[in-house]
């Protein structure tokens with residue numbers, strides 16, 4: 231029933247960006263007022279129609295997706311959780327809800343992003359509903375990008391995407407205008423409602439589509455690279471030609487993570503306990519980001535026992551912290567990665583908050599990574 235109501239409201243509002251949707255919303259209200267007015271005309275019931283309209287506006291707006299804004303201190307805090315691998319059939323990793331709740335209580339973020347491999351091998355419906363309830367109660371909106379394991383039950387990726395978009399607190403908004411199922415942009419507004427930062431959420435896909443010639447994991451399709459370039463250049467154009475501070479979230483690390491770990495001048499912060507499981511071929515997403523000039527850092531999951539943040543050509547390439555409990559002695563403790571953006575600045579602070587509340591690996595970009603290579 232709730233989904234049905236949300237669907238109607240979403241259909242009225244459309245899938246355009248928030249400001250456009252507000253216009254549609256206003257027009258819809260005027261239309262409804264007109265119809266109600268006709269109905270009550272002979273009853274001299276204008277006042278009733280006005281009350282009915284206000285009630286409609288209030289309840290619709292209560293469920294309306296939240297806009298993201300820098301707070302009064304000019305900060306915007308994201309917490310990234312990743313690779314929870316929840317499976318209700320085998321009752322695996324069900325304690326991640328408690329872990330996430332604990333981290334949120336300490337950090338009080340403005341947004342939560344789940345970077346893939348979230349619900350694996352069991353019906354995603356109730357599992358995501360639980361997430362939505364948890365985040366609604368904490369009054370924090372959330373978004374999710376898909377990992378390679380997110381469509382292993384009988385639910386195809388498109389259906390999981392549809393399910394997510396209909397949850398009241400989930401900001402996923404994939405219009406289907408590029409390859410994959412979790413590609414969307416979340417603008418962060420500053421004072422005067424101007425876009426001050428941009429969060430690109432992208433589907434890094436699952437497995438190679440060129441088997442047996444190319445094995446391994448998926449990669450960004452060229453249409454996604456073009457989609458990113460176009461979005462980025464539109465934001466830059468609207469900002470008088472200056473690229474906005476931006477972050478990107480997806481699941482599978484880009485091949486350039488290897489270079490970031492090998493950076494001898496600006497050493498990465500955190501651990502690499504396994505090789506980066508990037509795709510075997512490179513379709514140029516990193517080059518596109520470098521050329522576009524807006525992305526300051528990318529945040530992925532996938533390799534559960536890596537949690538480092540390094541730089542390659544001055545873009546931060548970071549892992550989140552695995553949010554399911556790992557059993558190995560050297561494995562990182564379950565937790566989440568916190569990222570704090572500053573309004574009007576090309577910089578961010580980041581750290582890990584683990585399930586015991588401990589803060590680890592605190593650093594900032596570019597501050598912690600600005601040693602210059604000596605010219606020989």
Ligand SMILES: [Zn+2]
Nearest residue numbers: 347377378532
């Ligand atoms: Zn994965």
